[in-house]
Amino acid sequence: MAPLQSWLDIDPKSDFSLYNIPFGIVSTAADQEIHTAIAIGDHVLDLHVFAQGNGFSALSIIQPHQAVFSQSTLNDFAALGRPMHRVVREYLQSVLLKDGPFPDVLETNKDLRTAALIPHRQCQMHLPMRIGDYTDFYAGLHHAYNVGVLSRGPENALQPNYKHLPVGYHGRASSIVVSGTPIRRPNGQILSDPKTKEPLLAPCRKLDMELELGCFLCKPTALSQPICIQDAQDNLFGVVLLNDWSARDIQAWEYVPLGPFNSKNFGTTISPWIVLMDALEPFATVGIQNDVKPLPYLDERGRKSHFEIDLSVILTTSAGKSSKICTTSARNLLFSFPQMLAHHTVGGCPFNIGDLLGSGTISGEDMSAKGCLLEQSENGKISIKLEDGEERTFLNDGDTITIKGVCGDQIGALVGFGDCAGRIDPALELEYD
Incomplete structure (x- = not known):
């Protein structure tokens, strides 16, 4: 079976295929604020910018909780529980999918894509969680x-x-x-x-x-x-x-x-x-x-x-x-x-x-x-x-x-x-x- 394809150009040997969607915390030289993000190919998708740009408009269940993507750690997102993690991850996969159900969220929305989709090399990575023990x-x-x-x-x-x-x-x-x-x-x-x-x-x-x-x-x-x-x-x-x-x-x-x-x-x-x-x-x-x-x-x-x-x-x-x-x-x-x-x-x-x-x-x-x-x-x-x-x-x-x-x-x-x-x-x- 052929793997899922994204409209974004992803190196086939990338750790961060459409099947992955890992979560992390990033900042950039242009924006020193630390935000939640996902990795996709050679890019990161800043979920703070994505949420502010109405990127979650088609996922009503997360809308009351969108503030978690503006936090400096993933703790608040983690606290939403595994069912919510699953829903958010699957939604982001569908947004990035070629011929997917939500092309207008990011693929054809050039302003949001330019603002939220950032080359990985331009990002500074941070500890993803606030670790107590x-x-x-x-x-x-x-x-x-x-x-x-x-x-x-x-x-x-x-x-x-x-x-x-x-x-x-x-x-x-x-x-x-x-x-x-x-x-x-x-x-x-x-x-x-x-x-x-x-x-x-x-x-x-x-x-x-x-x-x-x-x-x-x-x-x-x-x-x-x-x-x-x-x-x-x-x-x-x-x-x-x-x-x-x-x-x-x-x-x-x-x-x-x-x-x-x-x-x-x-x-x-x-x-x-x-x-x-x-x-x-x-x-x-x-x-x-x-x-x-x-x-x-x-x-x-x-x-x-x-x-x-x-x-x-x-x-x-x-x-x-x-x-x-x-x-x-x-x-x-x-x-x-x-x-x-x-x-x-x-x-x-x-x-x-x-x-x-x-x-x-x-x-x-x-x-x-x-x-x-x-x-x-x-x-x-x-x-x-x-x-x-x-x-x-x-x-x-x-x-x-x-x-x-x-x-x-x-x-x-x-x-x-x-x-x-x-x-x-x-x-x-x-x-x-």
Whole structure:
């Protein structure tokens, strides 16, 4: 079947086909006000301008709520709920459709089209949500096993609880940044000589990336009110790519007994466009088969709540040379976002609109599918050869990591996420008396 066609010229290989319609927050040099927008091909459609120009005239259900498109985050739009997200997305698809039902809304309305449809290169992207809380999970089975082997050996690689519940830690929402924001190498306590057990304060020497997905919440929950696994899907707004930057040497010294702290809170990068759950639904699949039967509150009963997302990581050196260092799939997760949410709330933890869940590092079984440098280099023992002849065990200053993700393989019908990118800047020089 031929893919849907738009009257707008869209590169058939674009992440942002008519099948996608992801939502984000943009500004331009001509208009510094921050507005809601969607991505379509090489353009963005400013929904504030679109609404002001009567673009939603044929969608009466959204008209009382059009102020959400003038907000500086997507929180208010998310709060309208998944049925409204679906209606708005489908309407925008129909407005952009060739020979669609509403040509006069934008296609033949040259004034509105000129004002609202902006080349992507002219836009500045911003964090899409106001993020109150962020929890990062550890649901990548192959990653958990590989890291466990490095520290405990293959017999004890996975902790006894691992397959029974989604393991997670509370991250730092204040250091989540949008793609393109530089990440400064952190300083911290490092145990340079394990024999002495005396740490020193120094720049991280084992700076790493982690290939993950993030999922935003669109419903608040009350204190002491758990979310049923059957209802958890209704609480999910959409998905982004996520890089959980990690200082491995700082982490090794600090994580006992309470887990990651400064080794994780210096920066987390997310892609700017939120791909709505409805856009991902055609790619729903199952994750890794769990050989442990979950307790009833986590039992999805065979529901497909993972997604067939092809993921890759590109490392670009300061000299501008790029190498693909990882290719994997989002199917390599043991637990789904609904299961993470059900477990997170089972004890009564409340959620707010805009809260973010991280999947944990997504690794496959092969070396080329390992989603962080800790796994690929076996904690610095093996050098990773880049395409230009350079080698890495961990990241150098000036390196840029770019995560990409896309659903589908039909040209003209791709559902992608755009880039999740960050460059490593040198550590601050600290001076103490």
